[in-house]
């Protein structure tokens with residue numbers, strides 16, 4: 001039997017590409033929404049994508065989880081449970097985290113709508129952007145790969161509003177209303193997104209990430225020609 005002459009019907013699968021750095025040779029799979037954001041029992045369909053271990057292992061998930069579950073703790077049972085148990089444990093373990101969080105929780109702020117009405121009281125949070133946004137950007141890269149089927153380069157430009165719920169009283173609400181739903185994990189995470197001029201050089205997109213029902217961040221990815229050149 002000569003197997004050499006048998007034509008190969010299938011090409012070897014290409015080595016998986018890492019969705020974070022865009023290079024091939026991904027040697028593990030990463031939970032796009034961090035595993036630690038969920039409480040057990042965790043959903044069976046958690047989104048994972050190929051990534052280099054070195055690329056996905058250096059985000060400060062604990063810091064982001066503490067911030068986001070704290071923002072959501074008044075409205076969501078899951079957030080409350082994370083806040084009451086896991087978070088407390090990480091506080092006990094980590095004195096620096098405790099100190100850093102204490103300094104980021106600022107006194108309650110009355111949020112005044114443009115019409116002058118107070119419509120919310122919320123703990124003001126000063127986010128350490130260098131600890132928080134790299135993980136949020138990674139999540140957007142994962143959602144982009146999953147929903148659009150294209151990779152966003154690591155240096156993509158993003159403009160964030162961490163209080164996107166407040167925009168719903170403005171005319172930006174129409175963007176959210178025009179958007180479509182992405183993945184949803186009850187009580188933990190939900191995503192909506194809006195693509196503008198996709199497939200052209202002016203393509204842009206808006207992503208809403210909702211954590212623990214209450215913390216809604218909006219990420220705008222402008223057209224590529226408006227991305228600033230790599231600055232090193």
Ligand SMILES: [Zn+2]
Pocket residue numbers: 018019020021022023051052055
């Ligand atoms: Zn990588």
